[in-house]
Amino acid sequence: MIIALSATAIVVLALLWEVSMPWIDRRLDARRRKREQRRAGDPGAAYDPGRERRAEQRARELLKSCVNEEEWALYRDLGFLRVWGGQSDPDGPSELRGVDYAYLVYPHKPIVAYLPQTGRLLNEYCVEFPDETRPYGSPRLPDSDDVLAKWMALKGDERRIIAEANLHLPGRQVDPRQIQRDLWRLGRWERERLARALRTGADSQRQAEPADG
């Protein structure tokens, strides 16, 4: 009986060993690779959440210093920017002649073009700004830098960035329901902002009146 149980235990252990060996091998390999990279001075080997946070903080400051106050407030509150399209000139060459259109700019997501008057989605423009020098192992810019790069490129040379982007129909990468929700949030945000501005204006006028009188 004891011999049979011992034999079974040995077989079970052998099977477990066989099953877990590849996993253990992979873990040891990964650990060895990381140690070697660290020894070689490659900072990309160690993901540092503190560094990423600081990078994003710097990127937010830069974004804030470049965009309009209203745009910064929109990004801070809702997490995306709206950039008006520049090809709607009534005398312009494009098919959007005379029609206002805009882009929603999200960090590390496609730029979404839409018609503000109807909410109709036009296209998704998939575009990235990969830095292949990968200073910390990744080619991805901080979120706010990605947004600022899109903002500057759309403002400075809309045709060029649109030409570089991969064009897709809406819904390819960004859920249209999310965009509709964001457009609704944007509308509400603008109404609240306007109401606040009106209230502030009325308050200042009330405070100024006694002094005038």
Next chain:
Amino acid sequence: MKFLRMRPGFGEQFIAEGDVEIPEDERALVEEFRRQLDQGMWAAVPVTRFDGRREAEMVRVFDEIPRDTGRVIFFPRAAGGSE
């Protein structure tokens, strides 16, 4: 005039500074500008219009940079994303 470059994992990095009215400074800035473009960067200049609106201008050669601009921002050139 300051040159800043967006870097992954870092945010913007200061890369050069100089006074364009001083010829040596200008030469150094032109060289750095070319080096950044050769590395595949795009260059943009944040500007403020007469009505206070903030915009950006993309510049392809050093001479397109407004002389009185405070900073030029370099960022990796756009590439078509996820196919």
